Amino acid sequence: MPQPSxxxxxxxxxxxxxxxxxxxxxLPAAFVxxxxxxxxxxxxxxxxxxxxxxxxxxxxxxxxxxxxNYITVATDPAFWHSVWVSLLYVxxxxxxxxxxxxxxxxxxxxxxxxxxxxxxxxxxxxxxxxVVASIIxxxxxxxxxxxVNAGLRAFGIAGPPWYVDRDTALVAVTLPAMWKSYPxxxxxxxxxxxxxxxELYEAARIDGASAWREFRHxxxxxxxxxxxxxxxxxxxxxxxxxxIIYTTTRGGPSRLTETVALFVYNEGFQYFRMGxxxxxxxxxxxxxxxxxxxALRVIRHESL
Amino acid sequence: MRMxxxxxxxxxxxxxxxxxxxxxxxxxxxxxxxxxAEEPGFSQWWKELIAAYQQAHPGVTITLQQIAYxxxxxxxxxxxxxxxxxxxxxxxxxxxxxxxxxxxxEPLDGWLSKDPMPxxxxxxxxxxxxxxxxxxxLVMGYGNMLFYNERLLADAGVSPPKDFAxxxxxxxxxxxxxxxxxxxxxxTAEYPTILSEFLSFILWQGADAFRGGNYSFTDPAxxxxxxxxxxxxxxxxxxxxxxxxxxQTFLSGKAAxxxxxxxxxxxxxxxPDAVRPSLKMMAVPxxxxxxxxxxxxxxxxxxxxxxxxxxxxxxxxxxxxxxQRRYFVLTSSPPGLPGALxxxxxxxxxQLAVVAAGVKDAVSxxxxxxxxxxxxxxxVQILMRTxxxxxxTSDPVAQICEQTQTELARAIPLR
Numbered sequence: 204m205p206q207p208s209x210x211x212x213x214x215x216x217x218x219x220x221x222x223x224x225x226x227x228x229x230l231p232a233a234f235v236x237x238x239x240x241x242x243x244x245x246x247x248x249x250x251x252x253x254x255x256x257x258x259x260x261x262x263x264x265x266x267x268x269x270x271x272n273y274i275t276v277a278t279d280p281a282f283w284h285s286v287w288v289s290l291l292y293v294x295x296x297x298x299x300x301x302x303x304x305x306x307x308x309x310x311x312x313x314x315x316x317x318x319x320x321x322x323x324x325x326x327x328x329x330x331x332x333x334v335v336a337s338i339i340x341x342x343x344x345x346x347x348x349x350x351v352n353a354g355l356r357a358f359g360i361a362g363p364p365w366y367v368d369r370d371t372a373l374v375a376v377t378l379p380a381m382w383k384s385y386p387x388x389x390x391x392x393x394x395x396x397x398x399x400x401x402e403l404y405e406a407a408r409i410d411g412a413s414a415w416r417e418f419r420h421x422x423x424x425x426x427x428x429x430x431x432x433x434x435x436x437x438x439x440x441x442x443x444x445x446x447i448i449y450t451t452t453r454g455g456p457s458r459l460t461e462t463v464a465l466f467v468y469n470e471g472f473q474y475f476r477m478g479x480x481x482x483x484x485x486x487x488x489x490x491x492x493x494x495x496x497x498a499l500r501v502i503r504h505e506s507l
Numbered sequence: 508m509r510m511x512x513x514x515x516x517x518x519x520x521x522x523x524x525x526x527x528x529x530x531x532x533x534x535x536x537x538x539x540x541x542x543x544a545e546e547p548g549f550s551q552w553w554k555e556l557i558a559a560y561q562q563a564h565p566g567v568t569i570t571l572q573q574i575a576y577x578x579x580x581x582x583x584x585x586x587x588x589x590x591x592x593x594x595x596x597x598x599x600x601x602x603x604x605x606x607x608x609x610x611x612x613e614p615l616d617g618w619l620s621k622d623p624m625p626x627x628x629x630x631x632x633x634x635x636x637x638x639x640x641x642x643x644x645l646v647m648g649y650g651n652m653l654f655y656n657e658r659l660l661a662d663a664g665v666s667p668p669k670d671f672a673x674x675x676x677x678x679x680x681x682x683x684x685x686x687x688x689x690x691x692x693x694x695t696a697e698y699p700t701i702l703s704e705f706l707s708f709i710l711w712q713g714a715d716a717f718r719g720g721n722y723s724f725t726d727p728a729x730x731x732x733x734x735x736x737x738x739x740x741x742x743x744x745x746x747x748x749x750x751x752x753x754x755q756t757f758l759s760g761k762a763a764x765x766x767x768x769x770x771x772x773x774x775x776x777x778x779p780d781a782v783r784p785s786l787k788m789m790a791v792p793x794x795x796x797x798x799x800x801x802x803x804x805x806x807x808x809x810x811x812x813x814x815x816x817x818x819x820x821x822x823x824x825x826x827x828x829x830x831q832r833r834y835f836v837l838t839s840s841p842p843g844l845p846g847a848l849x850x851x852x853x854x855x856x857x858q859l860a861v862v863a864a865g866v867k868d869a870v871s872x873x874x875x876x877x878x879x880x881x882x883x884x885x886x887v888q889i890l891m892r893t894x895x896x897x898x899x900t901s902d903p904v905a906q907i908c909e910q911t912q913t914e915l916a917r918a919i920p921l922r
Contacts, residue, residue, distance in 0.1 A: 257609075258584065258587070258588045258609050259587075259588055259590065259609065260588045260589050260590070261589070261590045341749070341752070342752075345745070345747060345748075345752065346745060346746050346747045347684075347687065347689070347745035347746070347747075347756075348687065348745065348756070348761070364695075364745075364746035364747035364899065365747065366696060366747045367695065367696050367697070367746055367747040367895055367898075367899045368747075368899060369899075369900065452696070452697060453696075453697045453698065453891070454697070455696070455697030455891065455892060455895055456697060456892065456895045456896065456899060457892050457895070457896060458892070469884075469888065472580070472581050472584060473884040473885065473888065474882065474884060474885045475584075475605055475609075475884075477588075
């Protein structure tokens with residue numbers, strides 16, 4: 204069979220040697236990954252299968268193995284409630300952050316005065332620690348002295364104590380999370396927008412496309428992949444977030460803002476039930492992994 | 508000059524004390540993590556105490572390690588769980604039971620039989636009795652103090668209260684929500700210190716939510732007490748406040764009363780000039796005086812006998828009256844021996860006498876029932892939810908109490 208022109212067939216032993224060399228180069232990194240990610244995961248899986256309540260890691264291996272922790276977690280209404288809260292929390296935060304992030308990216312992609320400064324300012328919320336962002340919003344939404352309720356009072360409306368009211372607490376905790384999340388989305392989408400050739404827009408305009416059609420047929424196909432990536436990365440960050448909810452509501456009132464991440468934290472470090480915490484944590488990791496795989500499939504599909 | 512003399516006296520005292528039963532030690536380093544290594548007043552006391560200890564124990568060095576308070580409990584949990592505890596252990600009041608129930612703390616009875624605590628030691632030391640043993644030494648045990656704004660009270664035509672009835676009558680008289688003035692600044696969000704006022708309100712009205720060592724939240728007297736809590740706190744304090752916001756509300760002159768620990772006295776100087784002269788502190792004029800243990804010192808179980816001995820020597824030094832006095836003077840917070848102040852020291856800082864009165868015969872607002880202490884965080888979580896529900900909803904209090912009782916009995920059985 205003729206070989207493609209310009210390519211020579213390498214002997215099998217050379218290919219094997221190259222492959223061995225490649226694996227040898229990968230080996231140190233593989234060890235580091237196994238040590239930093241694999242080992243803790245195996246330990247967490249081991250703890251999740253140990254039946255009994257013990258906090259001494261040196262003696263935890265003496266406990267019998269079993270599935271009781273998983274059964275306890277799976278039959279605990281508080282866990283399923285936290286799953287529901289997590290879905291709502293991630294959905295609301297990412298939905299709002301994506302809308303704002305997309306809007307600001309489109310705005311900053313236009314030529315306008317002060318664009319560079321605005322791009323820098325945009326990143327500030329991303330750099331602010333979650334606890335600080337939470338305290339800012341805690342004061343702004345304070346029921347008695349907060350600027351939001353002061354504004355509402357000016358219109359004759361009595362604002363609620365946002366973070367302790369059962370009807371508003373979940374919305375209130377999403378605000379600092381959304382404020383912190385949207386800059387990354389903006390940044391990724393903005394980078395994608397700048398890689399769309401301007402000729403495509405010119406062609407669309409010559410064809411008489413409206414702004415909406417231009418967005419739908421030129422902009423969106425150009426940013427769909429990076430936007431999915433931004434949503435995936437931000438969703439994972441929000442999904443495992445503890446500091447914002449812990450600082451603002453600690454999961455209250457009446458567990459209405461208790462996400463899975465907070466449930467795991469409480470089980471492990473508040474109630475010392477490491478087995479339940481580990482099993483709920485592993486379920487959380489699996490859920491995040493599944494979501495990531497799904498998102499990766501979408502991204503791969505987009506890039507083909 | 509006087510400071511130098513005092514430091515010398517304390518150092519020499521420590522030297523003399525530590526020279527008794529001193530174990531042989533050469534080039535030993537003891538780790539001591541605390542959240543107070545950089546806190547004004549407290550930091551100075553720890554450093555002076557460590558210096559005196561090291562002077563008395565040549566070859567032994569204590570490494571003071573700062574860990575931020577929000578991370579402290581988690582870090583200690585991980586260190587103990589992985590069998591690498593620090594040599595000298597400081598715990599906050601709420602964490603003691605969790606650590607004691609794991610068998611992580613060494614009983615001090617053997618040492619205490621030779622060197623008992625000084626006479627007049629705080630009643631709050633009883634928090635550290637566990638399975639018939641003493642597992643720790645109280646560093647700071649506080650009684651709640653009543654802070655009030657003299658001007659707001661005068662404007663409303665009321666005097667500082669002399670009993671609980673006067674207090675709950677005074678609070679609504681000051682409240683003018685339309686002007687942003689509140690009778691009370693309290694913790695009214697799901698924040699652990701909400702329990703101090705919540706459980707104290709029950710005790711101050713003569714009710715008992717843990718009658719005979721059982722949960723008795725459905726007791727009509729407890730339900731009535733919590734109806735009062737809803738009316739007084741829910742109706743007259745800004746809702747949704749965590750501790751910093753509670754204090755800020757009071758310091759900015761927007762609330763007539765606040766119940767808090769004595770360390771808040773040091774914060775009064777941060778109030779605006781127009782407000783500061785009106786802010787006063789008094790011992791809570793209701794019985795029983797409620798309070799708690801802020802922190803304590805312990806010897807960990809999982810270290811060598813020699814290190815345990817050295818850790819105990821440190822605790823023993825801290826217990827001595829001269830160091831207890833020094834603690835009170837430097838921190839304005841009541842130590843385990845709050846009556847140790849000299850007349851000269853009291854004259855120089857009169858508020859210390861008020862603080863000492865506030866902690867006299869104080870009882871812990873968290874009941875000293877071992878299952879509750881061992882699961883105190885879960886207990887606090889459940890009651891935090893109850894307190895906020897009482898304050899922010901119109902659900903019948905009796906119904907809330909019944910559900911709380913069921914939840915507590917299921918999560919932390921007492922029998």
